[in-house]
Amino acid sequence: MQLAEYLTNLEDRVDSLRLKIAVIGLGYVGLPTAIAFYNAGFKVVGIDVSSIVIDRLKNRSSQITEEVGMEIPHGPRWELTTEYENYIQNCDLAIVCVPTPVDEKHLPDVSAIKSALDSIIKSINNDSKTVIILESTVQPGTTRTCIQLSTDKYPESKEKILMAYCPERVSPGEGGYGVEDVPRVIGSEDANLTRILSKLYENITSGGVIPVSSIEVAEASKLVENAQRDIDLAFSNELAILLPRLGLDVEEVLSAASTKWNFHRHTPGIGVGGHCIPIDPHYYIEIAKRNGVTSAMSPAARKLNSMMPAFSADEVIKLCGERPPKKVLILGFSYKPNVSDARETPVMSLIDELLQRGVTDILVWDPHIENPELPEQASSVSDPYHQLGVDCFIIATAHDEVKELNWNKLRESSLNPRIFDGRRCLPPKMFIDGGWTYHAIGRPWKWKN
């Protein structure tokens, strides 16, 4: 089929919701995306390499959908599978939402993309074309290069593939920034295809779709967004280290500064986490280096944000009179509030740093995670109130459930109640008036005035 003819047909099918869409990788991005396309009226096949994931979804159980308030579909338009072969050939589009982590040297690891693309492209044996849309965060050039690598293995697929890139932008746990809300950027190898795919995505988001001139512009836009965010957070963390030394509370200074029209405020904390901010800047740093540019900003930001757990551990030791507390209870484990996502959580590093400083007994309570994967020396508890002999409480994640704890009850369970607010999520006054020995990230030890 000629491209023009194919695209006319594709547009018709987008308009009349007669597409069958495969979504590959059913995690925080892929699952809501698959459901959103189903909800819009399309036929959807959800594919994941993990049979555990697929089985759970078939049983209609998922923490991800619970957190974003979606329902797992069932019915003839909804299929779930670990197989590509018999499914991809019947699909018009394959949307790839697999993880793009870094390896132990902080270098980009796109093996999940390569593997998904191989499986997709191997499975194409129809006469039409298949549009592959990558949503994972990558370096500019990756979509094109990786698809080429796969089609090189299956040369007959070459003319059957059309490629596009549409970076995911969801922010789980933050109301209003889900798959159905966020504005999307999309670029493809053909301006007309980009236009048609924009219409397609308009079906799932109220935030609008922004077509750009190329796949690479779309790829770069996402990388730049997250590199900037890492830098923003790093500066606020740097201030949380410096300002207390001047007798100043970082929160008060940031509040004052943010009354300026072009100041953007960020809250310092024990560190940054999740699948984006600690990882994507390494993709940025690496591609810069490979192209002869040594990034000045991103390595500085990475270094700063990575040291926050160690800095926080030092603050906890100081709060406990410069001696390692025997027993600490860490409140929250996931990397951000109100989600169960613990990928790259800075709490893991905080635990390591506390252990290194001689803390022997580390308890973790997270109402969103039943059995967090902890180091051996730490253990999770399901009840924050009845832990005897806690020397120091640490607010590590500003979950609503953490903020709404009964602090009087907690205080009473401790002989010498100390608390370190690593997220600046509760008013100091509440703790100070409540008889706690209190400290928080970015707060001075002594008030100069």
Place this chain on the structure above:
Amino acid sequence: MQLAEYLTNLEDRVDSLRLKIAVIGLGYVGLPTAIAFYNAGFKVVGIDVSSIVIDRLKNRSSQITEEVGMEIPHGPRWELTTEYENYIQNCDLAIVCVPTPVDEKHLPDVSAIKSALDSIIKSINNDSKTVIILESTVQPGTTRTCIQLSTDKYPESKEKILMAYCPERVSPGEGGYGVEDVPRVIGSEDANLTRILSKLYENITSGGVIPVSSIEVAEASKLVENAQRDIDLAFSNELAILLPRLGLDVEEVLSAASTKWNFHRHTPGIGVGGHCIPIDPHYYIEIAKRNGVTSAMSPAARKLNSMMPAFSADEVIKLCGERPPKKVLILGFSYKPNVSDARETPVMSLIDELLQRGVTDILVWDPHIENPELPEQASSVSDPYHQLGVDCFIIATAHDEVKELNWNKLRESSLNPRIFDGRRCLPPKMFIDGGWTYHAIGRPWKWKN
């Protein structure tokens, strides 16, 4: 007079506009401030060490007031002088708006503040109190320390001085960000005084006044604002260096990224200038260092922003076929659009870098500056159109007058018309379609797609 009694009296006088206010330093900040207080109904004495400045103002001539659309007052409530002695003693308040530069080692130079404070404090010989408000950007602690140094010299003044800090935030040339518009932050040594001074400043700005708990919080807020801005601009400049190497236009990528709700967009350029951004971060870096914290973010930003003129000069050479053009005409000299302010303008560094690369004839046209202070080898022209044999035009400042040039006419004055848009202020298409050899900061040399 007791403090409480004094403050009651002061508040009365603020409310009834019966204050006499000295404003020290009649530059971009002080002059509009003095006029704003005059316009609000107060008696104002404008003091400047420069008799040239005072004489000009007495002749009611000033480029500063022209640019901000203010009129220099005349009448019994308005005085201008180079002397402190006979004036300060009749004033209730002294507002200090003197420059705070860095020395050749990039270390803070607060000598103008010290000298102004000495002059003020020496001149106080009334029985009441005088409120000294510093507006210059300083490190947290400077207001208190410098006033103390001065009162140590004149111990009898100690109990006559009250101190406050209210950072200036004007952005000349940007509509809506003048003295009469911007929100203000204020801190003083007494909460009641802060409240009263907030009322005072409410008289001159529609942007609101935000009282903070101390002088130091107010000082820090300003430093943090400008350190952040330098970082923001540095990242956009880093992208302007990197993205073209990937075949991408920084402006297109930033446009796409800025459709994300928490992305903040900044325009890359030939460098940053003015009295704030290239200087204040050094105040931040120095106070961090002095307090045992090595800033990671600000030195990286400073380094990046400082190299932009050299990077731009390289781009110009490349545009001219890797050979230094004989004659260039630089359009714009001030550091930002639509003002005559050339303090720390990156155009100066650009000229140096061009000279170092063998450019022999450098012309500068700036419709806002009659006689810019140029290096010997460069000269200013009053007419951009009739310069023969220009090998390359460089847009250095995005003045409206630059953007509105007759580009066809300009092109015709050159045999081989080349243009480098160092501010991304005009559409590439206009130049490409218009027969120019065109390049711009952050634009790829070759399009990959």
